[in-house]
Amino acid sequence: MKTYRIHALVCAGTQCLAAGGNGFKDALVEELKQHGLTEEVLIVETGCMGSCQLGPRMVVYPEGIMYTRLSPEDAKEIVEEDFLKGRPVTRLLWKQDEKQFLTLHETPFFAKQTRIVLRNCGFINPEDITECIAQGGYESLARCITEMTPKDVIKIIKDSGLRGRGGAGFPTGLKWELANKQISDTKYIICNADEGDPGAYMNRSVLEGDPHSVLEGMAIAGYAVGAQKGFIYIRAEYPLAIKRLEIAIKQARMSGLLGKGILGTNFSFDVELRMGAGAFVCGEETALINSTEGKRGEPRKKPPYPVESGLFGKPTVINNVETLANVSVIIEKGADFFRQFGTDKSPGTKAFSLVGKVNIAGLIEVPLGTPLRTIVFDIGGGIPEGHTFKAAQTGGPSGGVIPAKHLDIPMDYENLPQLGAIMGSGGLIVMDETSCMVDVAKFFLKFTVDESCGKCVPCREGTRQMLNILEKITSGLGTMEDLDLLEKLGNVIKQTSLCGLGQTAPNPVLSTLRHFRDEYIAHVKDKVCPANVCSMKAKK
Amino acid sequence: MEKIKSIDELRRLKEQSQAFLKTRQKDVKVKIYISVDKEENTNASRDVLLAVLDELKERDFSDFQIIEKAPMGSDIKEPFMALERDDLVIYYSNITPNMAREIIVSHAIKGQIVSDWVSKRSNL
Amino acid sequence: MSELLNVKIDGKSYQFHKGDTILKACKQIGLDIPTLCYLEGISEEGSCSLCVVEIKGIKTLQRACITEVAEGMEITTNSEAIHEARKTNLELLLAHHPLDCMTCDKDSDCVLQDLAYQFGIKKSQFLDEKDTFSCPIETAWDTNLFIQFDPQKCILCRCCVGACENQAVVEAIGIAMRGYKSVVSTPFNLALEQTNCQFCGACVQACPTGALIEKPRIGKGKIFKFKKTETVCAYCGVGCNLALYKDKNDKLVMARGVTNKEPNRGRLCVKGRYGYEYVNSFERLTKPLIKEDGIFREASWEEALDYTANRLLEIKEKYGPDSIGVLGSARCTNEDNYIIQKFARAVVGTNNVDHCARLCHSSTVTGLGKAFGAGAATNPISDIENADVMFIIGSNTTETHPVIAQFIKENKKKRGAKLIVCDPRNTDIAKYADIFIQHYPGTDVALLNAMMKIIVDQELTDKEFIANHTEGFENLLKALENFNLDDASKITGVDKKLIEEAAIVYAKAPNSMIFYTMGITQHHVGVDNVLSIANLALITGHIGKEGNGIDPLRGQSNVQGACDVGVLPDVYTGYQMVTDEFARKKFEDFWKVDLPKNTGYAVSQFGDLTLEGKLKAVYTMGENPMVTEADVRHVKESLGKLEFLAVQDIFLSETAEIADVVFPAKAAYEKSGTFTNTERRVQLLRPARNPSPSVKDDWKIVCEVATRMGYSMHYKDEEMIWNEIREITPSLKGITYERLEENSLQWPCPDEAHPGTKILHYNGSFKRPNGKALISGVEFHPPIEIPDDKYPFILTTGRMLFHYHSRNETRRVKVLENFVPENFVEVNPEDAEDLNLKNKDMVKIRTRRGEIVVRVKISTKPKKGVIFVSFHFSETNANILTINALDPEAKIPEYKACACAIEKF
């Protein structure tokens, strides 16, 4: 077997590529050629490594030295100094608070994280199944189908307390159990990879960095519920994730880890990709089913729930990417291992994309229940340029804001709703005092107005009216009655919308009204935007 | 890519694949330190490194990492290499490519320290 | 019976069936839940959000329309939160809806308006005046004649889309765009008439607001000024229940399908929806006319009736009763028709009584009569949903029986049933087929024999059924013995494999149902064709149970009934043979008169008989043979030779024009009485308007003539006639007007406790004397005329959706006439290229009998070598071309195939 003394892991996540990662990689390849090192140094293109704001990044093993903000010009120096002489190029190292960190593990960004879902992201070549297998990939599946009954599998998942990471937090084991009990010749597993919340890219990172973990999770789910076919419904906006998934599926099929008679057992399971086409509502599971069936992505009535009658009218389990990526770890290490992270009711970890006004934006994974303060200040390095934390927004357009006074709130499925926010899929947007909360609410509402499927009245017409009122307020024409009307209308939309999108669409408005009512009042009464964002047409 | 037909085959493949990933792992049997401190020794050190790599390849030994880091002060006579095995670090200095090959065969692979050339030893 | 569940609604305990929605449950206990978007079976998406209720334990409000009751459920239907939610959602809808009820045609026929009233919304708090009252944008509905769409009034409830998708199964319109930009649209906003829309208007009927409306209704008044009458459609044999609305001037202004009633369950086609207008026409005959010196003059009823009676008596005296021919009509009621055949037999004393069933389904009556002992459709229309395979042969169902086509498409779409279509033309229904066989006109026996050969060879026959319920199978085997599939392929012009596939699919399915129409019957081998179809059903056992059988789709509103009440030369009512001594005796006793013993002549023989001098007078009720008979020039020539021709009609038809006397009659929508539809369903007609006081019921005119001829005929009303029919007709005995007021009934219905008969020959008990069906050996005979060098094309004729019969009605319906104002000939693109023809070129079509000049429509519908012309247009009458080659038994002419030439004009 060929061995390389240096493994240079270049992040090939979308963000690092966007930041010019490809240019750096090409320069590196060229330099290696120039110095005759191609036999000694292996370049591995990995998925996202996390601290995206510092990209493009590269980690050089065996030492694990992490280089940040790379440009093509840096390749020569790295090769000559580090690869040839073993001298780290210090100017490219991670610097924070006047400290310099040689490896990722030493950084405060990494220190408070626990990586289960992201265990392989940034560490393996996602386009090579053997690297995944080396990390224990597919061993859980193998154990499930050779040593365990579907009921055993469901029991472990139930015991682990794993909850759906797509937003609502429905217990995964229970969903599987319900699907397992359905009597049907055909059942389906759908992986919801239609990560739609603006400002969220956890799922994409997993798919780009460790696609096999999702495929394995799907196959285990298939075994548990009695399904032989899985679909991954993925946003068309994620071309790299699609490409890596296509490669992963192909390799898994060729290795006999997907397809007929997996590992010589009589369990068969195969996975197909279905591309979405740009509709946020397709993240809603019944809309997603319609879209997978080639129709307009409009939600269906529930009940029947997908576990009873889903894709093509058959029992269907829909799990999100992150949920599925947890599965093989739980099988491998047991429910108790999983339960040592997180809280009693929200066990395990959660990936967040920490973005916005924060020093180190990026992809993180922390135990559930980690206080918001730890995430923003310890991991994210606080607010840049001397600004102050004003609020964090979770759950995207369905979510709400957490104001500064609640910075110590544990981030889990129980505590967030108490503040009118939701966990959501993991988008975490940090805002400082330069953000106007009315404007932020308007931003989200504009989003839902655009993305409403238009089927039911409260969502189609109601959100539009709410937006009208917000526009009135942000241009200084609002009245105090408008604030009441917003609340009243918001409640009717929540109460009577057909699907989750509509039922949560008013949340950003209701939540900002709750925590930042004074800002609304300033817009209405004083005709002033305290953050100086809104162009108030009418001045007092 | 061939079809994996049983859980045992999967485990075998896992072991094989892990060997390939040794460079990235924490635990390896042998860590080989080769570093250059003085610019004039660059070429000689590089010859040692290439000899080491060649010998490891020849012997089909993969449970190692090569770390380009000087674990000692600057007074060491280069070319230099150190070998970490069984919780013990052995330093060899002033070596030639041929010496390096022997160190690999004898010490790295068989676990027998080439005592004649040892310049220093330390427990981890 | 399904499980009963205990449910509390507003604090009270009830029991409901499992599967019932909350909406249905509330309805059952008399609770009114507001809905805008819910239409059972059409639109059940829960989009309007008005029917929301509270369910204990669920945080959000739930939609009553799509939520099923569950055991122990506690429902509140009238809390403040519910009221608030409903009102708010209603106001959201009213934010963009113009508040122009005072000028809206749908005023007080509008659910949105009702709800706004109910919730006391004067003006929506969200009203966007600019949006609401700005000029509406151009829509795809602007250029058509039938339907208007006002997008501003549209509340996106999707009822119209549901109706188009689930009722019409056309999918011409859909929801396009997304979110608040959503709009009901045709694809690419194409003009509606450029889509596959068939203008059935189901969308209009489904619309709860003024967004969609029938264009002819606009400006005719508001619904509370109209009077509504439920009656039966007067067009095809489906017999749709429709509600007609008249204004204060006694003009019909609107039609709606009657929901929840068989056979149409609320559906209509374009003619049902719009085709009532002719009734209002100023061209209606109002006075009796007598021809003097070739010119009509108005006459009093007395004079015209006396004149007619005298002339008929004279001719009868001079030439004998058989010199008079009498025509009933498939467009008249059972009562009218009973009277006219009684008039022929009892008053004139001849069995020369016939009607246009001769020209459409006489082969069926003869053929199925022979095979099964009864010549009517075996299974009800509602049974379509039980069929796994639907086999259509020789039927352009979408255009001729639109509502049945809708049910067929629905069964395919919703239940995945397979559809096989065999037709020389690639018709609309063929486009929906899983297997489409495009065979040459007149090669049906070859095709069907080929199918049966495959079925027999592959042992797909139902041996038990053949053994227990049939006889004559050996004759069929013999006929098939030397039959060669390659020959069949050559004769029909169809790939062998396709025939095989069709045969296997039909034979193997648990339930297979056959539909056919004129493509089968209108051949000189019409009876053979029908017998072959019967053979196919019999050898596979696909008859005598739900979802099986043979449904010949009858073409006219009461063609089944006219046959049932004996307007045929060989039978009295209920198919009692005139040659049967016992039957004749019964009728003689009943009518108290001696009756002729010989079978009469068929209408298709009248022409030749006249020329031979055997027929001297014809009395016609509502028929128009001058357009509809084959080789019509020959008919014209012969009818001109008659000594006397009397016509009862509503318009001065082509036949009336050459009559000696014309009586103005009531139109079907002005009549009481009964129609019997294609599935033997007897339905009650109710007058939807009062005609001019000077027109009379058809039966009344005949009675008056009869009485004047010395046979007293007096009836109080239609019911009295019907009761007389019942008395002498065992199969109709149990059907009383009183029962019909409640619900329609299918014959046979022998007594008043009998529920009627949905399926004939149930469990293989056939109506033939020995209870067994007859399988016949049928051999293929080509059409009388086959193409040659001089006449190289095959001409086939038929109907189109927008016109009817000789167009006497539809030409007087503005929207229909304007939509298809002239005849055309369909030419295959390949032929068109060979002939150097372009769309809209004028061409001359010649046959051995005559020629017409007509416009070209290049179309992929006809097969290469075949052209198609509709028969509706007297100006360019296809029947100038057709051949009067008659089936030897059924005497039906071969309308469907003759040789012709076509050249650029």
Next chain:
Amino acid sequence: MESEKIPAVDKEIRKWGTKHESLIQVLHGTQESLGYLPEEVLTYIAKKMNVSLSKIYGVVTFYNFFKLTKDAEHVITTCLGTACYVKGGEAILNALCNRLDIKPNEITKDGRFTVRTVRCVGCCGFAPVMVVDGKDIHGKLTPETAIDILEKYM
């Protein structure tokens, strides 16, 4: 039907089959080849896949991804995801539109450029972000750098 467009459709239909559920995938592939979805192509797909044209039209107009008209030579997509939004994505959008003298979603008169918005490209760490021609992602923009990038394509 313009003959050169048929093979692209046929290829997709061969790949995905004619079952209704393949519609969106066939549309994706077709658009990938042709750049947009012309009416006659959709009519052809309707016939081939036995789906009504109104259904296809409904699907095509539902999803942001599908285009019924030919696109500009260069499509610049500015991200208005939350992260980009709070970091000034709208200013980037306005700068580009002003430079090209068009409104969002309009195509320049010469047909060379259009500026669209997208709800998130998932490059939140580099906000604000824009994407040129669906592949070149540029992050940490200011209105000035955005214009500089645009100029390179002009």
